[in-house]
Amino acid sequence: MKPARRARPGRFRSQLAYHLLLSPTVILVIIFSYIPMVGILMAFQKYNVTKGIFGSPFIGLDNFIRVFTANNIDQVMFNTVFIATMKIIAGLVASVTFALLLNELRSRVFVRTVQTMIYLPYFLSWVILSGILIEILSPSTGVVNNLIKSLGFQPIYFLGKDTLFPYVLVASDTWKNFGYGTIIYLAALTSIDPSLYEAARVDGANYNQQLRHITLPGILPIITLMSVLSLGNLLNAGFDQVFNMINPQVYTTGEILDLTVYNLGIRKANFSTATAVGLVKSLISFVLITVSFRLARRFAGYHIF
Amino acid sequence: MAIRKSPQRTAFLVFDYAFLLLSALLCLFPLVHVLAISFSSAVAAAAGRVSIFPVEFTLASYEYVASKGAFWTAFGVSVMRIALILPLTLLVTVMAAYPMSKSAKVFRARPFYTYFLLITMLFSGGLIPWFLTIRGLGINNTIWALVIPGIAQVFNTILLMNFIRDLPAELEEAAVVDGGGPLTILFRIILPLMKPALATISLFVIVGNWNEWFTGIILMDHPSKYPLQSYLQSIISPTTNIQLIDPKNLDLLKKINERTFKAAQIFIAMFPVLVLYPFLQKYFTKGLVLGSVKG
Numbered sequence: 087m088k089p090a091r092r093a094r095p096g097r098f099r100s101q102l103a104y105h106l107l108l109s110p111t112v113i114l115v116i117i118f119s120y121i122p123m124v125g126i127l128m129a130f131q132k133y134n135v136t137k138g139i140f141g142s143p144f145i146g147l148d149n150f151i152r153v154f155t156a157n158n159i160d161q162v163m164f165n166t167v168f169i170a171t172m173k174i175i176a177g178l179v180a181s182v183t184f185a186l187l188l189n190e191l192r193s194r195v196f197v198r199t200v201q202t203m204i205y206l207p208y209f210l211s212w213v214i215l216s217g218i219l220i221e222i223l224s225p226s227t228g229v230v231n232n233l234i235k236s237l238g239f240q241p242i243y244f245l246g247k248d249t250l251f252p253y254v255l256v257a258s259d260t261w262k263n264f265g266y267g268t269i270i271y272l273a274a275l276t277s278i279d280p281s282l283y284e285a286a287r288v289d290g291a292n293y294n295q296q297l298r299h300i301t302l303p304g305i306l307p308i309i310t311l312m313s314v315l316s317l318g319n320l321l322n323a324g325f326d327q328v329f330n331m332i333n334p335q336v337y338t339t340g341e342i343l344d345l346t347v348y349n350l351g352i353r354k355a356n357f358s359t360a361t362a363v364g365l366v367k368s369l370i371s372f373v374l375i376t377v378s379f380r381l382a383r384r385f386a387g388y389h390i391f
Numbered sequence: 392m393a394i395r396k397s398p399q400r401t402a403f404l405v406f407d408y409a410f411l412l413l414s415a416l417l418c419l420f421p422l423v424h425v426l427a428i429s430f431s432s433a434v435a436a437a438a439g440r441v442s443i444f445p446v447e448f449t450l451a452s453y454e455y456v457a458s459k460g461a462f463w464t465a466f467g468v469s470v471m472r473i474a475l476i477l478p479l480t481l482l483v484t485v486m487a488a489y490p491m492s493k494s495a496k497v498f499r500a501r502p503f504y505t506y507f508l509l510i511t512m513l514f515s516g517g518l519i520p521w522f523l524t525i526r527g528l529g530i531n532n533t534i535w536a537l538v539i540p541g542i543a544q545v546f547n548t549i550l551l552m553n554f555i556r557d558l559p560a561e562l563e564e565a566a567v568v569d570g571g572g573p574l575t576i577l578f579r580i581i582l583p584l585m586k587p588a589l590a591t592i593s594l595f596v597i598v599g600n601w602n603e604w605f606t607g608i609i610l611m612d613h614p615s616k617y618p619l620q621s622y623l624q625s626i627i628s629p630t631t632n633i634q635l636i637d638p639k640n641l642d643l644l645k646k647i648n649e650r651t652f653k654a655a656q657i658f659i660a661m662f663p664v665l666v667l668y669p670f671l672q673k674y675f676t677k678g679l680v681l682g683s684v685k686g
Contacts, residue, residue, distance in 0.1 A: 104490035114543035125520025203415035211602035364517025
């Protein structure tokens with residue numbers, strides 16, 4: 087064992103400087119992330135605004151029992167997981183398909199143009215996109231239903247029919263986000279070593295064989311990584327989107343956990359019950375995210391810090 | 392030797408080009424359609440005669456928006472928000488990223504800070520405690536509610552941290568030999584090299600804050616303090632029906648209706664993003680890959 091080295095002069099000062107540099111971030115993170123974690127205590131209280139978190143009486147698990155015996159909570163949980171899962175799958179399929187199709191083309195101008203066109207909605211907010219969707223999907227004046235009517239069919243109330251609404255959410259979410267996925271997968275495809283394809287061609291492999299034995303294995307790691315990381319989003323069905331597109335007719339199939347928290351907490355000022363719902367969501371998400379990070383590290387060597 | 396294309400391959404390529412072009416046009420169509428409506432007359436829009444080009448071209452909807460003080464107040468709030476949050480975010484993030492880029496040998500408390508930040512990515516107190524914390528600080532109903540909670544973003548810190556790590560170590564070693572302390576090194580040597588990374592983060596911050604609408608809705612009691620997207624949210628949401636009654640503008644009102652008016656506001660709200668789009672395309676993906684997917 088080596089003897090402990092004496093600290094170099096100035097070493098303490100540089101440690102101090104590092105702490106000081108981090109201090110604004112530390113203070114902000116404490117205020118906006120850690121103090122709210124203490125606020126979770128509310129979930130176990132009959133919270134009273136005037137008494138505050140240290141004066142309100144504790145009532146054990148009553149808030150949880152009340153919320154999770156309410157008759158629509160099963161439906162809300164189902165909606166959340168169903169919508170989130172469908173979005174993950176649809177997004178993955180669309181992005182990979184588009185990346186594969188773009189990868190077959192030689193014209194860089196064309197590829198670039200298509201990318202530019204499909205990537206744009208990614209940068210627009212759900213307020214704007216839902217404004218656009220409400221306009222074009224309107225059953226009376228929307229351009230989509232005008233087309234449907236001119237073909238001799240009945241207009242479809244895309245945003246007002248509960249059986250249809252989740253699929254409209256999934257489709258429009260894919261519209262917004264698949265351009266981003268496409269770019270990620272296309273980058274992975276173009277980084278596949280071209281000599282692999284040359285070798286395969288010399289050996290007489292046809293296009294399908296090249297696709298199966300070179301292209302797909304080439305992007306499998308990134309597909310795995312993206313899928314694993316999306317696991318953490320299983321309870322994130324997209325609050326921004328749902329909030330801006332939902333209406334009373336489609337609440338049964340469109341209400342998701344985050345919306346329940348909003349309605350209970352912000353609309354009805356029922357802080358304790360809303361925090362209880364939020365806590366259950368945070369705990370499940372915590373497990374999912376931790377598992378997904380572990381899996382990502384094991385299978386793709388991915389690490390965050 | 393040119394590779395001869397089989398008939399199947401040619402057929403596939405034709406299909407490939409056609410499919411991609413059609414899909415891309417379809418993705419863009421809703422945006423173009425709403426833009427066309429905003430420039431069309433109310434009569435043409437109501438009759439369903441507008442597709443991708445304006446019909447009976449008019450700027451009436453835009454003139455009406457221009458006359459709406461509330462819209463421009465909200466626009467101003469959004470601009471102000473970004474003008475405040477951008478420099479603060481850059482400063483705070485640069486300061487945090489530098490020590491985080493050090494190994495545990497050099498900065499002994501780094502593992503502690505790693506967990507400190509990592510925990511916030513894994514777990515959160517949820518909406519209500521966050522909301523009550525900000526109200527407890529008393530910054531609701533002020534512009535600071537739209538600024539301060541958004542300054543420290545762990546994701547941005549990671550992105551900059553990775554960027555600093557990829558810089559050649561010799562630069563710093565030379566400065567250490569010359570007796571430079573961490574602050575000198577960070578602000579004299581590292582910072583000037585960080586321009587591309589700072590550009591990326593600036594774009595994240597600008598677009599993210601321009602698009603953010605929820606904080607405004609829940610933390611401002613009066614719509615006059617809303618940023619633009621919150622204001623738009625309040626007029627676009629399916630349950631609101633705006634009343635276009637304003638005797639001063641009767642002439643304009645003959646040429647517009649609720650739909651052309653909303654369309655014009657939607658377009659103005661996305662205009663800044665459209666202007667930034669070429670840069671977003673260039674930096675965004677690179678930044679995301681740099682920040683998140685590290686092999």
